[in-house]
Amino acid sequence: QSALAQPASVSESPGQSITISCTGTSSDVGYYNSVSWYQQHPGKAPKLMIYDVSNRPSGVSNRFSGSKSGNTASLTISGLQAEDEADYYCSSYRSSTTLFGGGTKLTVL
């Protein structure tokens, strides 16, 4: 069982928006602003999409956005495209350790 809870799967149609949640505790997601999100396509290394809750690295589409409320962080993808179909993982710092969520498989219908 992963330390951070994510839905196992989500699906939506192209052009729509979707939000993936990541629930932790007051000792990790709720305490630190060091929540990050990764996109992973099959057979590939993860790619950083969001860091520090809501910041996008250079080169990441502005269709990806992050937020946090209490112990739950969220990744929102707007204007879904076929290429967004992938696994998404959240991560949070917690007192000299790092937690990952179990991952969410996004299907673009």
Added chain:
Amino acid sequence: QLQLQASGPGLVKPSETLSLTCTVSGGSITSNNYYWGWIRQPPGKGLEWIGSIYYSGSPYYNPSLKSRVTISVDTSKNQFSLKLTSVTAADTAVYYCARGDGYSQFDYWGQGTLVTVSS
């Protein structure tokens, strides 16, 4: 462009030690404020952070693996390494090396190397 390349045996016997090295190119492992980490992913499963190290500091490890893990840095070779002792089939995974900030947000990843534990 920073690149990370993990290397090591693809097959390790149960109870033996898994050893991997990550070679960093296109940048220095002694760059300020960057940490170097190992993350693994069992086949078909999610990501698990193993540990991280700063080039001049002490490593910190996943508590669930701490008794078996050692991460070290060789600045002369621009490399960092992972050793995992007493491996079992549960340690079979793709092992990634990555660059992170002080809060383990990893912006550059190696391509990953599959290590299978089997006799």
